[in-house]
Amino acid sequence: xxxxxxxxxxxxxxxxxxxxxxxxxxxxxxxxxxxxxxxxxxxxxxxxxxxxxxxxxxxxxxxxxxxxxxxxxxxxxxxxxxxxxxxxxxxxxxxxxxxxxxxxxxxxxxxxxxxxxxxxxxxxxxxxxxxxxxxxxxxxxxxxxxxxxxxxxxxxxxxxxxxxxxxxxxxxxxxxxxxxxxxxxxxxxxxxxxxxxxxxxxxxxxxxxxxxxxxxxxxxxxxxxxxxxxxxxxxxxxxxxxxxxxxxxxxxxxxxxxxxxxxxxxxxxxxxxxxxxxxxxxxxx
Amino acid sequence: xxxxxxxxxxxxxxxxxxxxxxxxxxxxxxxxxxxxxxxxxxxxxxxxxxxxxxxxxxxxxxxxxxxxxxxxxxxxxxxxxxxxxxxxxxxxxxxxxxxxxxxxxxxxxxxxxxxxxxxxxxxxxxxxxxxxxxxxxxxxxxxxxxxxxxxxxxxxxxxxxxxxxxxxxxxxxxxxxxxxxxxxxxxxxxxxxxxxxxxxxxxxxxxxxxxxxxxxxxxxxxxxxxxxxxxxxxxxxxxxxxxxxxxxxxxxxxxxxxxxxxxxxxxxxxxxxxxxxxxxxxxxx
Numbered sequence: 001x002x003x004x005x006x007x008x009x010x011x012x013x014x015x016x017x018x019x020x021x022x023x024x025x026x027x028x029x030x031x032x033x034x035x036x037x038x039x040x041x042x043x044x045x046x047x048x049x050x051x052x053x054x055x056x057x058x059x060x061x062x063x064x065x066x067x068x069x070x071x072x073x074x075x076x077x078x079x080x081x082x083x084x085x086x087x088x089x090x091x092x093x094x095x096x097x098x099x100x101x102x103x104x105x106x107x108x109x110x111x112x113x114x115x116x117x118x119x120x121x122x123x124x125x126x127x128x129x130x131x132x133x134x135x136x137x138x139x140x141x142x143x144x145x146x147x148x149x150x151x152x153x154x155x156x157x158x159x160x161x162x163x164x165x166x167x168x169x170x171x172x173x174x175x176x177x178x179x180x181x182x183x184x185x186x187x188x189x190x191x192x193x194x195x196x197x198x199x200x201x202x203x204x205x206x207x208x209x210x211x212x213x214x215x216x217x218x219x220x221x222x223x224x225x226x227x228x229x230x231x232x233x234x235x236x237x238x239x240x241x242x243x244x245x246x247x248x249x250x251x252x253x254x255x256x257x258x259x260x261x262x263x264x265x266x267x268x269x270x271x272x273x274x275x276x277x278x279x280x281x282x283x284x285x
Numbered sequence: 286x287x288x289x290x291x292x293x294x295x296x297x298x299x300x301x302x303x304x305x306x307x308x309x310x311x312x313x314x315x316x317x318x319x320x321x322x323x324x325x326x327x328x329x330x331x332x333x334x335x336x337x338x339x340x341x342x343x344x345x346x347x348x349x350x351x352x353x354x355x356x357x358x359x360x361x362x363x364x365x366x367x368x369x370x371x372x373x374x375x376x377x378x379x380x381x382x383x384x385x386x387x388x389x390x391x392x393x394x395x396x397x398x399x400x401x402x403x404x405x406x407x408x409x410x411x412x413x414x415x416x417x418x419x420x421x422x423x424x425x426x427x428x429x430x431x432x433x434x435x436x437x438x439x440x441x442x443x444x445x446x447x448x449x450x451x452x453x454x455x456x457x458x459x460x461x462x463x464x465x466x467x468x469x470x471x472x473x474x475x476x477x478x479x480x481x482x483x484x485x486x487x488x489x490x491x492x493x494x495x496x497x498x499x500x501x502x503x504x505x506x507x508x509x510x511x512x513x514x515x516x517x518x519x520x521x522x523x524x525x526x527x528x529x530x531x532x533x534x535x536x537x538x539x540x541x542x543x544x545x546x547x548x549x550x551x552x553x554x555x556x557x558x559x560x561x562x563x564x565x566x567x568x569x570x
Binding site for chain 2: 232260
């Protein structure tokens with residue numbers, strides 16, 4: 001078992017998620033260091049006991065002591081980082097990530113990675129509408145899903161350690177999916193729903209609607225506050241799968257529209273009954 | 286001012302909304318009677334102090350003493366009721382309703398109504414995913430919108446009384462819209478969002494998704510539990526307006542889809558920024 005607290009953990013990218021990982025893991029007794037761009041974030045994190053030490057640049061000193069390295073970067077920056085700085089890893093280092101898309105990241109990273117370092121990919125399905133280490137909070141993991149997406153290149157022990165990492169940080173459900181299944185699922189439950197919320201908010205100038213919106217509209221558009229830099233990158237990296245999910249939704253929405261246009265109340269009610277039955281299952285969980 | 290507590294109020298249709306009206310108004314000191322189909326509901330309401338007395342059938346006795354009659358029925362049943370039983374109203378009676386669509390109801394009712402009785406339409410934008418007088422609760426009005434939709438046939442005093450009724454029951458925002466503007470707004474913020482939630486739940490068999498859904502998917506589909514009898518009637522009664530709103534949404538959703546297909550990150554990010562800015566305005570309220 002690799003995850004005993006004598007191990008050094010390095011977090012690369014100390015934002016909301018990186019910072020929440022740091023808080024959760026340091027509380028468990030691990031030594032936590034971090035590499036992140038801004039000295040201010042490091043100062044804040046050290047002063048608040050979130051990390052033990054921090055660096056603004058990759059170096060032998062910053063990287064060479066870590067047994068586990070967690071990447072909390074945007075996907076493209078993550079790939080560039082690995083190609084530039086992987087020579088600093090200690091032999092036998094395990095690396096993992098928090099990236100929201102998998103197929104377009106995992107294989108490429110594993111392909112370019114040194115043979116004595118293993119990358120096991122993971123996606124913590126947690127977040128907030130605020131950013132930065134200053135807002136980090138491991139409570140966002142409670143009740144949330146943590147998904148490990150191994151490939152044929154991964155060892156059993158790395159998969160086990162990565163699952164254990166999710167459990168230790170307090171995720172409610174920890175599971176394994178292939179990168180492809182992960183992307184299909186995330187395309188539907190997360191990316192498609194963000195597309196819907198964004199499209200809804202683009203329909204009208206918001207001001208005249210504010211006075212009349214009920215809870216349903218507010219709930220549906222909560223996620224319309226979106227980090228455009230990150231989400232546009234994630235959408236484009238999951239392009240084909242997300243297009244499929246958008247088309248699947250368009251097909252059902254179009255079917256419902258047709259029942260309205262044709263006054264076909266029978267089919268309309270049937271769709272509503274299916275929807276009600278399926279959604280009721282959720283509330284039982 | 287008509288709304289002093291010496292007045293008798295009759296509620297026709299004692300379900301979730303009718304029951305919540307009864308509770309809110311009886312607490313203020315009004316005498317409340319009700320007409321509803323099931324004797325069980327009347328017994329429950331009398332035993333629990335929700336109404337003073339109840340009737341299962343319209344009659345001179347049940348209707349002739351009321352100065353204010355509130356209809357909490359489905360739209361078509363409401364119209365039939367008026368055409369059959371309006372002879373029982375006392376001259377000078379004011380009637381109002383809670384119907385979720387307006388243009389297709391208000392004009393028709395006003396057209397057929399006796400000249401010595403006035404109908405002022407209103408829509409309490411409140412609800413729950415449960416039904417019946419047993420679940421009624423005036424707290425659902427707190428924080429909610431109450432919209433009065435007068436026509437040229439309405440008197441100033443009836444509009445004033447109807448607005449006052451909303452305030453007395455504890456609605457947070459009480460306002461006036463034309464029936465047409467109401468239907469356009471409700472088509473967008475309520476009916477369209479229900480169409481989206483229903484379509485989403487029809488995309489996939491729910492079971493495999495339950496393990497992976499995050500908060501955003503749950504929020505977005507909460508309203509997918511829907512009373513198919515009521516909502517299909519409301520959709521069809523607002524058909525042209527709702528079709529317009531669905532097409533407006535389809536146009537924006539299609540635009541976003543196109544940015545993805547074309548790899549047009551610049552326009553995609555622009556749509557996300559518009560969405561974020563507009564949604565942020567909501568949270569300030």
